[in-house]
Amino acid sequence: MDPNVAVDAPLENRPGVPMERSPAAPEPFAPREIPPQERRVEVLVEPEHDLTPVFGTAAPPHGISGAIRRAAYTFPDYRVRRWLLLLLADRLESQEARIARVMRSPVAWIGGGLVLAAGAASLFARRR
Amino acid sequence: MLAMTYQGKRKIRVESKPEPRIEHPGDVILDVTRAAICGSDLHLFHALVPDTRLGSTFGHEFTGVVAEVGSAVETLRKGDRVVVPFNIACGACFFCERGLFASCENSNPCSTLVGGCFGYSHTTGGYDGGQAERVRVPYADVGPMKIPDDMSDEDVLFLSDILPTGYQAAEMGEIKPGETVVVFGAGPVGLFTAKSAWLLGAERVIVVDCIDYRLEWARKFAGAETVDFRAVPKKDIVGFLRKMTDGRGADVCIDAVGCEARGSKLHSALGLGLMLESGAPTAIAWAIDSVRRGGNVVLIGVYGPPFNLIPIGTAMNKGLTLRMGQANVKRYMPHLLEHIRAGRIDAKALITHRFPLEEIPDAYRLFDDKKDGVVKCVVIPPGASARAS
Ligand SMILES: NC(=O)c1ccc[n+]([C@@H]2O[C@H](COP(=O)([O-])OP(=O)(O)OC[C@H]3O[C@@H](n4cnc5c(N)ncnc54)[C@H](O)[C@@H]3O)[C@@H](O)[C@H]2O)c1
Ligand SMILES: [Zn+2]
Numbered sequence: 001m002d003p004n005v006a007v008d009a010p011l012e013n014r015p016g017v018p019m020e021r022s023p024a025a026p027e028p029f030a031p032r033e034i035p036p037q038e039r040r041v042e043v044l045v046e047p048e049h050d051l052t053p054v055f056g057t058a059a060p061p062h063g064i065s066g067a068i069r070r071a072a073y074t075f076p077d078y079r080v081r082r083w084l085l086l087l088l089a090d091r092l093e094s095q096e097a098r099i100a101r102v103m104r105s106p107v108a109w110i111g112g113g114l115v116l117a118a119g120a121a122s123l124f125a126r127r128r
Numbered sequence: 129m130l131a132m133t134y135q136g137k138r139k140i141r142v143e144s145k146p147e148p149r150i151e152h153p154g155d156v157i158l159d160v161t162r163a164a165i166c167g168s169d170l171h172l173f174h175a176l177v178p179d180t181r182l183g184s185t186f187g188h189e190f191t192g193v194v195a196e197v198g199s200a201v202e203t204l205r206k207g208d209r210v211v212v213p214f215n216i217a218c219g220a221c222f223f224c225e226r227g228l229f230a231s232c233e234n235s236n237p238c239s240t241l242v243g244g245c246f247g248y249s250h251t252t253g254g255y256d257g258g259q260a261e262r263v264r265v266p267y268a269d270v271g272p273m274k275i276p277d278d279m280s281d282e283d284v285l286f287l288s289d290i291l292p293t294g295y296q297a298a299e300m301g302e303i304k305p306g307e308t309v310v311v312f313g314a315g316p317v318g319l320f321t322a323k324s325a326w327l328l329g330a331e332r333v334i335v336v337d338c339i340d341y342r343l344e345w346a347r348k349f350a351g352a353e354t355v356d357f358r359a360v361p362k363k364d365i366v367g368f369l370r371k372m373t374d375g376r377g378a379d380v381c382i383d384a385v386g387c388e389a390r391g392s393k394l395h396s397a398l399g400l401g402l403m404l405e406s407g408a409p410t411a412i413a414w415a416i417d418s419v420r421r422g423g424n425v426v427l428i429g430v431y432g433p434p435f436n437l438i439p440i441g442t443a444m445n446k447g448l449t450l451r452m453g454q455a456n457v458k459r460y461m462p463h464l465l466e467h468i469r470a471g472r473i474d475a476k477a478l479i480t481h482r483f484p485l486e487e488i489p490d491a492y493r494l495f496d497d498k499k500d501g502v503v504k505c506v507v508i509p510p511g512a513s514a515r516a517s
């Protein structure tokens with residue numbers, strides 16, 4: 001058995017007891033007034049709430065998935081449809097990326113060109 | 129800089145990405161020295177968390193060296209070594225004043241569920257995480273803890289999340305002397321939960337999982353009794369646990385598994401296959417069913433919105449207390465640092481694998497597959513100081 005059994009058995013040794021620190025007090029070096037972060041990218045915000053003074057700037061919404069995310073954020077987070085729309089947007093964004101990848105690849109263009117050329121050639125051949 | 133980026137379900141890549149910059153006067157930028165992969169990252173990897181966008185960088189467990197300092201930062205200087213809690217917290221709002229740092233109101237504009245977290249989808253604020261060469265750390269006077277000179281980055285890395293999380297799980301169980309605690313899940317979080325249960329005075333600690341080598345870790349590292357839920361007669365894990373605990377059930381049951389739980393065909397089909405619930409709440413159901421009447425059930429395993437099918441009527445009739453939450457990491461750091469220093473918890477021992485950042489896709493696959501005896505994977509960015517280990 002562990003030799004340190006019960007060192008934190010006394011409640012006063014437990015950092016999270018009681019659950020809510022009392023009396024409530026700010027952290028020693030916490031900013032008292034928080035200036036707002038400059039908004040350089042599109043940030044979707046919980047409806048009826050202000051943008052928080054600090055926020056993440058990763059992966060702003062884009063494309064069709066982005067439009068669905070914007071729609072999702074018109075519903076508060078206690079509505080199921082918010083989350084279903086976001087899950088849909090997540091799936092769609094993967095498909096968008098797949099299509100974009102295919103469009104970027106020279107193999108796809110050459111392959112597509114060959115298919116078209118073959119189709120045209122066979123049409124032409126049949127006519128004759 | 130190099131960073132891990134998400135490319136869709138089960139797809140990640142290492143890419144070159146623009147360097148993060150100071151976005152707010154309270155920010156610092158860190159050169160990451162160590163970043164761990166967490167069971168929580170697997171929920172993102174499996175596309176179970178809504179609003180996980182392509183191109184975002186995961187990683188909420190990291191240490192680093194301060195490289196740039198925002199104009200309002202008072203306590204940190206360039207060159208300081210720090211370990212950073214996964215919660216992004218302002219330190220002074222309604223919730224932070226009460227010590228509920230996971231619930232900070234000033235760090236997540238995207239939902240009212242939870243405060244900001246590093247690298248954990250837009251549902252927690254849309255921040256890029258630390259599985260990268262560099263990372264932006266907001267509210268730098270509040271979260272980061274300086275690493276003592278006599279300790280390495282790896283010694284304290286797990287103060288960023290899993291050690292406080294495991295400890296808080298056990299603490300929320302309100303363990304009293306003589307009590308029996310069942311921990312579901314022998315991953316890194318479950319192991320620290322079991323270890324903490326002893327410190328809090330449990331008389332018996334039983335860990336449930338289905339992976340042999342992890343159950344061995346539970347016996348050796350955490351000194352717990354173990355049960356392989358796949359090996360119990362008639363697959364009746366609840367009946368088996370009740371028999372082990374005087375027929376009444378354990379005093380405290382803790383879910384350290386989360387939404388990818390195995391063991392129930394129904395929940396796997398509904399939650400992981402059809403997505404009709406937010407992942408599989410199998411461990412929640414087992415915890416509620418195998419705790420004694422009037423007992424405490426703790427959920428530290430992560431579930432996403434909107435809902436799961438759990439036996440709440442059973443919980444109601446049994447008169448259970450349910451406690452749960454994202455860990456309020458900051459609150460536990462100094463206390464658990466002392467436990468590490470005193471040798472009561474060898475946190476670093478859980479690191480079984482180290483990968484260069486460039487190979488992080490392999491690390492995710494290994495950790496996801498639970499292969500090669502993996503407990504915890506740590507990635508090391510190129511140029512991170514050797515001193516960190
Ligand atoms: N609340 C928080 O603040 C917080 C912080 C960190 C991690 N977590 C969560 O804790 C959970 C565990 O994290 P981890 O890093 O240890 O993950 P992990 O994936 O390494 O471990 C999970 C373990 O659970 C086992 N398991 C699967 N189904 C089970 C079942 N039905 N019963 C018992 N065991 C089962 C798996 O075999 C595995 O060993 C995750 O959900 C993670 O998101 C929460
Ligand atoms: Zn984590």
Ligand SMILES: [Zn+2]
Binds near residue numbers: 217220223
């Ligand atoms: Zn706050």
